[in-house]
Amino acid sequence: xxxxxxxxxxxxxxxxxxxxxxxxxxxxxxxxxxxxxxxxxxxxxxxxxxxxxxxxxxxxxxxxxxxxxxxxxxxxxxxxxxxxxxxxxxxxxxxxxxxxxxxxxxxxxxxxxxxxxxxxxxxxxxxxxxxxxxxxxxxxxxxxxxxxxxxxxxxxxxxxxxxxxxxxxxxxxxxxxxxxxxxxxxxxxxxxxxxxxxxxxxxxxxxxxxxxxxxxxxxxxxxxxxxxxxxxxxxxxxxxxxxxxxxxxxxxxxxxxx
Amino acid sequence: xxxxxxxxxxxxxxxxxxxxxxxxxxxxxxxxxxxxxxxxxxxxxxxxxxxxxxxxxxxxxxxxxxxxxxxxxxxxxxxxxxxxxxxxxxxxxxxxxxxxxxxxxxxxxxxxxxxxxxxxxxxxxxxxxxxxxxxxxxxxxxxxxxxxxxxxxxxxxxxxxxxxxxxxxxxxxxxxxxxxxxxxxxxxxxxxxxxxxxxxxxxxxxxxxxxxxxxxxxxxxxxxxxxxxxxxxxxxxxxxxxxxxxxxxxxxxxxxxxxxxxxxxxxxxxxxxxxxxxxxxxxxxxxxxxxxxxxxxxxxxxxxxxxxxxxxxxxxxxxxxxxxxxxxxxxxxxxxxxxxxxxxxxxxxxxxxxxxxxxxxxxxxxxxxxxxxxxxxxxxxxxxxxxxxxxxxxxxxxxxxxxxxxxxxxxxxxxxxxxxxxxxxxxxxxxxxxxxxxxxxxxxxxxx
Numbered sequence: 001x002x003x004x005x006x007x008x009x010x011x012x013x014x015x016x017x018x019x020x021x022x023x024x025x026x027x028x029x030x031x032x033x034x035x036x037x038x039x040x041x042x043x044x045x046x047x048x049x050x051x052x053x054x055x056x057x058x059x060x061x062x063x064x065x066x067x068x069x070x071x072x073x074x075x076x077x078x079x080x081x082x083x084x085x086x087x088x089x090x091x092x093x094x095x096x097x098x099x100x101x102x103x104x105x106x107x108x109x110x111x112x113x114x115x116x117x118x119x120x121x122x123x124x125x126x127x128x129x130x131x132x133x134x135x136x137x138x139x140x141x142x143x144x145x146x147x148x149x150x151x152x153x154x155x156x157x158x159x160x161x162x163x164x165x166x167x168x169x170x171x172x173x174x175x176x177x178x179x180x181x182x183x184x185x186x187x188x189x190x191x192x193x194x195x196x197x198x199x200x201x202x203x204x205x206x207x208x209x210x211x212x213x214x215x216x217x218x219x220x221x222x223x224x225x226x227x228x229x230x231x232x233x234x235x236x237x238x239x240x241x242x243x244x245x246x247x248x249x250x251x252x253x254x255x256x257x258x
Numbered sequence: 259x260x261x262x263x264x265x266x267x268x269x270x271x272x273x274x275x276x277x278x279x280x281x282x283x284x285x286x287x288x289x290x291x292x293x294x295x296x297x298x299x300x301x302x303x304x305x306x307x308x309x310x311x312x313x314x315x316x317x318x319x320x321x322x323x324x325x326x327x328x329x330x331x332x333x334x335x336x337x338x339x340x341x342x343x344x345x346x347x348x349x350x351x352x353x354x355x356x357x358x359x360x361x362x363x364x365x366x367x368x369x370x371x372x373x374x375x376x377x378x379x380x381x382x383x384x385x386x387x388x389x390x391x392x393x394x395x396x397x398x399x400x401x402x403x404x405x406x407x408x409x410x411x412x413x414x415x416x417x418x419x420x421x422x423x424x425x426x427x428x429x430x431x432x433x434x435x436x437x438x439x440x441x442x443x444x445x446x447x448x449x450x451x452x453x454x455x456x457x458x459x460x461x462x463x464x465x466x467x468x469x470x471x472x473x474x475x476x477x478x479x480x481x482x483x484x485x486x487x488x489x490x491x492x493x494x495x496x497x498x499x500x501x502x503x504x505x506x507x508x509x510x511x512x513x514x515x516x517x518x519x520x521x522x523x524x525x526x527x528x529x530x531x532x533x534x535x536x537x538x539x540x541x542x543x544x545x546x547x548x549x550x551x552x553x554x555x556x557x558x559x560x561x562x563x564x565x566x567x568x569x570x571x572x573x574x575x576x577x578x579x580x581x582x583x584x585x586x587x588x589x590x591x592x593x594x595x596x597x598x599x600x601x602x603x604x605x606x607x608x609x610x611x612x613x614x615x616x617x618x619x620x621x622x623x624x625x626x627x628x629x630x631x632x633x634x635x636x637x638x639x640x641x642x643x644x645x646x647x648x649x650x651x652x653x654x655x656x657x658x659x660x661x662x663x664x665x666x667x668x669x670x671x672x673x674x675x676x677x678x679x680x681x682x683x684x685x686x687x688x689x690x691x692x693x694x695x696x697x698x699x700x701x702x703x704x705x706x
Contacts, residue, residue: 012291037292040336047337047347048361187266187291187333196272 001132001212003080005029005073007060007117008087010037012186013136016205017084022050029054029077031069032087060087061113066120073121081131082212083121085114088136088155090188096150103150110154115161122165125174132212133169134177135162139221142180142230146245166218178219179208182226199223265290265299273328276569277317279576279638279667282324282695287311289330293350293409296439299329300411306693310439312352312379316386317579318667319695320434326693329439331381338442342367345447346404351381351440358445367447368503368555370402374610376560381440386664387432387621391481391499391559394615398626400431401619402446408438411691415441420620429687432621434663436688436697451505454552455481460498461541465593468496469586469630472613475500481558486609487541488599488634495541496611504552518566522574572637578667580647581633583614583626584659591657592632595650599634602646609634622683625662633665644668663696674700682706 004021006014009030018028022045030045030053032038038055045053056072058065073080089109096103118133125131140148141156159178166176183189185198192198199222207222221227236244265288273287285307290296300308309323310331322328334352341347342365347358355369356376362368373388382388387400396402405419408430416438418427430437458479462468468484475482479500486496562568569577584591592611599605610633614626636643651673654661660677661669675681685706 036294040292040338043338044336047340187289190266190268190289193269194271195269 001026001082003027003029003077004082004084004212005031005077005080007031007083007085009041009055010034011086011088012188012201013181013184013204013208014084014086015041016201017086017208018045019048020205020209022046022048022053025049025051027052027054027077027080029056029073029080031056031058031060033057033059060117061109063113063116066117069117070120070124073124081128083118083125083131083133084208084212085118085133085135087114088188090148090151093148093150106150107154107157110151111157111161114158118161118165122169126169126172128174129172130174132175132177133165134179134208134212136179136181136208137162139180139182139226139230143233143241146242175215176218177211179211180219180221180226180230182221182223182229265295265302268330270328273311273322273330274314275318275321275667276315277577277579277638277667278569278572278574279578280319280322280324280695281576282319282322284323284328285325286327287330288327289333291333293334293441296329296331296334296409296441297414300409300439300689300691303327303411303691305690308691309694310351310381310385310435310692312382313354313377315375315378315382317665318663319699320386320663320666321382322695323693324695331439332379334441335379337361339444345449346444347447348442348444349380350442351384351406352379354379355383362447363450363453363555366450368450370446370448371396371399372559373399374560375563377563380443380445381435384431384440384443385433385435387619387624387626388664389614389626391483391501391612393617393626394476394482394613395480395617396448397615397617398431398619398621398624400621400624401617403431404444404446406430406443407441409441410438410689412689426687428620428622429684430621431619432623432625433684433687434623434694434697436684436692436694438689438692450503452503452507453555454504454506455501455555455558456504456506457499457501457553457558460500461495462498463493463495465494465589465596468494468498468611469589469613471498476613476615478502482612484611485540486596486611486632487538488596488605488609494593494596496609497541499558501553501558503555506552519568519570522570524573572635575638577638578636578643578647579633579665580636580650581631581662581665582650582654582659583629583631583662584654584657585627585629586613588657588659589630591653591659592630594653595632598646598650598653602642604636604639604643604646605634623663623678623681625660625664625677627660629659631662633662663700666696666700669700671700671702671704675704 008014010032028050030038030041035057042053042055054076091102091106137159138155140152141159144152162176162178181204183198184201184204185195189195204222211220268287268289270284270287307326309328311321311328312332314321332352334350337349339348345367355372372390383399387398389398408416472482479502481501484496484498612631614629616628655676
């Protein structure tokens with residue numbers, strides 16, 4: 001990997017990945033909504049050793065803006081070899097329960113816009129016949145739970161989409177990497193109870209960087225133990241699973257009142 | 259959708275101090291990830307309701323705000339600028355000593371002053387005006403802060419330094435986090451030739467011998483400190499460590515996963531017998547004078563960091579740390595203290611002794627002053643432990659000494675007044691929206 005584009009550079013996991021990549025003296029293009037925050041990130045990564053850091057402010061949820069990013073990348077970040085999609089949102093499930101609009105919004109941000117943005121760059125990767133498209137989905141997409149099923153649906157759909165991209169890009173020699181973190185301690189999950197027990201973004205970033213440098217595997221769970229946890233969870237028949245979940249209530253993913 | 263600058267409320271779990279005593283509940287905890295989020299938080303806050311929180315390595319209640327709120331600043335950790343020719347770095351206040359070291363060491367620089375753990379934030383290091391094994395040469399952390407930026411409820415960003423808003427600068431150093439939320443700080447670094455430390459290990463068998471050793475060693479050695487066995491009645495034996503940065507090449511340090519204490523040990527784990535055994539074992543292992551040529555800097559400066567969450571060994575009860583300083587001529591006070599501790603059988607494995615130098619810190623409430631400092635841990639066994647520490651306070655008071663707020667959970671207002679007779683000078687600089695459990699405790703009943 002020499003030139004990395006990060007979509008959602010202000011996210012907790014993305015920042016941890018960017019820092020590791022910067023230390024190795026690579027080039028980065030950071031994409032996020034806030035120009036101010038992008039500037040802070042740019043300075044941070046330059047201090048840490050990045051050779052070059054470009055920034056592009058846009059709302060990735062707005063599909064009409066995607067073409068501008070593609071043009072910017074062609075002009076200023078030509079020849080980039082790795083793309084990491086790290087943006088997402090986590091709306092309150094209890095609110096989504098009663099609002100079609102919020103449900104649609106969550107699905108749009110985390111799945112529809114992501115699929116569209118990946119599509120905007122697929123031709124580029126298909127043409128150059130090498131490189132890696134990496135996307136952070138979630139273990140929440142492996143098995144749907146009552147406590148965050150809209151979020152889980154979006155991430156699960158994205159995982160499926162990536163499987164499709166993978167089969168499309170196989171002959172072109174482009175790697176499609178699906179990254180499935182368990183719960184990670186970032187600003188997105190900070191409102192949940194017990195969030196300090198979630199995985200450290202540093203460790204997740206280490207796993208991601210390792211996966212980006214390797215050819216395989218193309219589906220990575222981080223921390224690694226989640227691969228086995230989800231295998232076991234997926235094996236539970238749905239009626240039993242639903243009964244188990246209902247017994248323990250909407251578990252960890254519930255905002256805590258202190 | 260929440261505005262991205264709106265304060266993010268998080269659960270109050272895991273926000274303790276290092277000694278885990280006292281345990282308090284907070285009304286709210288806010289998390290900031292970006293500097294712009296701080297000012298709106300301060301503006302909206304009720305008077306005396308907030309306190310910045312870093313990594314909670316203060317031992318007592320300095321970093322706690324019982325019944326009120328905290329601002330978790332530990333994610334405000336970006337680097338803003340650095341100059342590896344002149345040797346300085348500017349970083350947000352949530353960056354840790356560990357973060358800075360991993361950036362600067364490969365480039366031939368080191369921290370000018372470092373406390374005994376690298377898991378403290380720059381903000382915490384400034385608010386406590388921390389010191390290290392080289393105080394006799396380099397003074398405190400605050401001596402090496404070139405400038406800093408504060409966010410106050412009445413001003414979004416105030417830059418201060420020795421020649422700019424100097425009053426506020428001096429108040430912020432050692433200012434217990436009460437003068438505002440530190441947004442960033444610029445730290446002067448120290449050039450090093452290599453990452454190893456030339457280390458000498460010298461056992462001693464009395465406090466007088468320690469004093470002689472340190473007076474001699476402080477001339478030629480940058481880093482000096484002693485571990486003391488405080489559980490043997492009568493004689494005080496210990497191990498003296500002295501070291502200098504080494505120019506010799508050091509083999510590459512392998513990154514290793516440090517073990518973590520996974521749960522709170524039961525309360526009886528650290529008792530009079532196990533601790534005596536631990537002490538005897540440690541002294542035995544180090545009893546021969548050693549000129550070990552080279553050790554890596556990490557285990558020399560941060561021996562306990564290799565075990566994550568070692569504070570859990572003390573169990574759910576938590577523990578108290580008692581760190582005091584007395585002028586050199588009141589040295590006998592330490593012998594009295596040692597008597598008290600060994601009689602009570604309540605002391606612990608970790609007793610550290612060091613001679614402070616005379617380099618003055620700019621901080622108004624700076625703890626280190628010329629003399630000798632002693633730090634002891636005590637498992638919290640309720641009233642008996644608190645009574646013991648009170649009798650120790652009397653000894654220190656008579657000796658003209660002081661207690662270190664960063665370690666304190668229980669000193670009385672009278673003891674605080676005796677330790678920091680100039681404390682009132684801090685008052686005008688305290689931001690009206692900020693307060694802490696420690697501040698309310700140690701200033702209760704004192705004349706403003």
